[in-house]
Amino acid sequence: MEINEKFQEKKHHEFLTENTDFEVRSLDAVCFNESELKHPWWYNLKYAVAGILFGIILVKAEVISWFRIQEMFRLQSFHMFGVIGSAVTVGIISVWIIKKFKIKTIYNEPIEFVSKKFNKGNIYGGLIFGFGWAITGACPGPLFAQIGTGATVIVITLLSAIVGTWVYGYFREKLPH
Amino acid sequence: MFEFLKQPWPWYVAGPLIGLMVPALLLIGNKSFGISSSLRHICAACLPAKISFFKYDWKKEIWNLFFVVGILMGGFIAIQLLTTGDPIQVNPKLQAELATYGITNYNSFVPEDLFTWPSLLSVRGLVMTVAGGFLVGFGTRYAGGCTSGHAIMGLSNLQWPSLVATISFMTGGFIVANIVLPYILKL
DSSP: OHHHHHHHHHHHHHHHHOOOTTOHHHHTOSSOBOOOOOOOGGGGHHHHHHHHHHHHHHHHTTTTOHHHHHHHHTTOOSHHHHHHHHHHHHHHHHHHHHHHTTOBOTTSOBOOOOOOOOOTHHHHHHHHHHHHHHHHSOOHHHHHHHHHTTOTTHHHHHHHHHHHHHHHHHHGGGSOO | OHHHHHSOOOHHHHHHHHHHHHHHHHHHHSBOOOSTHHHHHHHHHHOOTTOGGGOSOGGGGHHHHHHHHHHHHHHHHHHHHSOOOOOOOOOHHHHHHHHTTTOOOOSSSSOTTTSSTGGGGSHHHHIIIIIHHHHHHHHHHHHTOOIIIIIIIIHHTTOHHHHHHHHHHHHHHHHIIIIIHHHHHHO
16 A cells, blocks of 8 residues: 555656646646545535635735726835735745745645746736736736625626636647747 | 724735745645636636647646635625725825726725626726736736736745746736726727
8 A cells, every 4th residue: 555655656746747748737837736635525625715715815905906906017006016025925935944844734745846847928928917917907816806895797807717718728739838 | 803804904914914825725735826727627627628728637626616716705705794895095196097087986996987797888898807807817827827826826936937927927017007008998
């Protein structure tokens, strides 16, 4: 049993370093599930709780405010720069501590970090997302929170973003990366 | 305490709390913080259409969908229980600029002068809601992440491609907000 587990873990690492063209997850190294554990569905409820807390923070920080995003892009307020800057600072320290002390998950799994490989999409896609961010005043997280605050028409923005994602997937091979 | 929670939270309270989402998700299940991938999972679940980009085991990533539904619920809870109902404070310069486009309502984080169901019938509302959303979805996936996946998670893990992406987000935003958006708002 233990040998089998070790083998699986090794295989898993190999999978992570491989980056053939259509092993899309490594090109798209965000929000993965690195856990190899199988759990019943209700284990996912803890992510819903994390989401609720995050949603509350987004609203109370006014990150979901279209006006705050406009202020940011016009350099009229420090607020958003302070939020993102301090979030990144706390994130860097947290990741450093996790790596330094090899902290494990609550299920005693080693925590995995995935390196992001550069591709030109980081620039082209980044600019396109920036265009959209300035117009909608919301990145994907705030879109969900905005709907929660009662701005139901943002469902249309969200659906449009899903369509945008789909269209990207459709044309992916033809786009420069 | 409750009164404090009802006020808008200053950046030095909210920012570090957002940063703590990174270790929280790692510790409770080895999950890398990020949101825009949820849009991809929805595509993979609903309309994969034999596109290789959407052919993967999205059920393995279902935690991400629980997370975004949680965000929506969090938005509801915050607005129902944790607000003062005062109008939103905005830089007077921005307020003066927006007034020239007829945007004067500061009751909601999502401006009611721009984003409402009836506004979808106007060119301005349609462009901002539909085209704006499309650019967000297309751009984040092309970039391989959004503000959370790149700017927060990626930078926390000191990934330079994430820094490139973050700089691109900001550059794109600066260009549109200052140069293009005035024309859209005039529509």
